[in-house]
């Protein structure tokens with residue numbers, strides 16, 4: 001039985017592990033955390049609507065259910081030339097036939113980033129946002145800035161929607177507490193039309209919501225630096241803030257830098273349509289780790305990471321002669337499919353493909369649907385119910 005080593009216990013890595021086990025491979029999975037962190041539902045941590053324990057799946061339970069050999073350790077180095085993986089503990093993994101890299105992405109470096117907190121960073125950061133918000137609420141007033149950055153080197157690595165979700169959830173939370181009028185909420189982004197990959201209609205809807213909820217907007221201005229007390233823009237204007245919730249664009253995981261794998265300009269691993277790493281028959285890269293090629297609105301997304309996990313398992317099975325059929329391509333699965341949450345006010349169902357761009361408002365029920373997805377996701381990943389989406 002061929003042995004597959006999966007690096008990363010996130011959304012893509014766990015899905016690849018499930019699919020590989022279903023194809024009958026022996027699977028080992030390396031994760032630096034003992035849990036899978038479900039980013040899409042972590043957006044409720046800042047307002048206290050979800051606790052840390054609500055948005056994780058313990059990987060020991062996952063591994064037991066799917067018969068995966070779990071290794072909790074940190075990948076320090078991938079040595080592509082010698083087909084070896086070095087771990088922080090000093091262990092060197094080399095007894096594998098295939099490697100699947102699913103280590104996610106890191107943040108693009110920007111000046112003063114230490115003065116910001118991101119919902120797209122570590123789980124600890126989401127908890128810090130919550131604590132800062134609690135402090136400001138106790139103080140009874142505050143200025144909060146919400147933003148995300150662009151990446152000229154790889155446009156797929158821009159993550160805006162979760163920032164909108166946290167913004168609308170915080171706005172709703174403060175309104176519910178009856179203190180919204182004592183807070184100034186501002187959205188900022190360097191691009192002139194942030195959110196445009198969801199389509200023109202979505203942009204209009206976002207603008208209408210900013211107006212309706214009294215959210216200020218600063219767009220199309222490059223960011224010079226983040227200071228302790230605010231954001232300095234290229235024209236030297238300054239946005240004063242007590243709390244800056246900012247998601248920089250993504251960048252390749254530092255582990256890739258000297259791996260020997262081919263990388264794009266933003267440090268993501270170059271892959272074929274089959275998810276195989278360019279030039280390496282035995283290696284695959286999926287999800288946020290991979291340099292994804294597609295239409296201009298293409299974004300790195302969890303559901304694409306999962307599709308890539310399945311495609312990788314299928315393609316390895318075909319290569320190994322375990323099944324017949326054509327090799328599959330990730331490209332035909334590129335679309336944007338998500339529920340943009342706005343707290344108990346509801347949400348918007350967003351879909352973008354080559355043929356269609358839509359954002360359909362779903363009052364109240366949208367929020368319940370996203371909550372239900374979270375419950376479904378946990379049950380599915382622990383093998384208690386079949387995959388639906």
Ligand SMILES: Cc1cc2nc3c(=O)[nH]c(=O)nc-3n(C[C@H](O)[C@H](O)[C@H](O)COP(=O)(O)OP(=O)(O)OC[C@H]3O[C@@H](n4cnc5c(N)ncnc54)[C@H](O)[C@@H]3O)c2cc1C
Pocket residue numbers: 007008009010011012013030031032033036037039040041042043073074075076102103104105119120121159162253255286287288289300301302303304305337338339
């Ligand atoms: C707040 C937020 C909300 C989102 N909402 C949605 C949504 O609604 N729908 C959607 O489709 N997508 C959503 N996304 C995007 C989605 O979460 C990502 O695209 C997805 O997580 C990518 O999966 P991945 O496996 O590539 O990376 P990850 O899920 O980030 O997993 C990478 C894993 O590798 C581990 N790791 C990293 N470095 C090392 C190392 N050196 N050694 C060992 N382990 C390591 C990490 O700890 C992590 O467990 C959201 C993202 C965020 C941040």
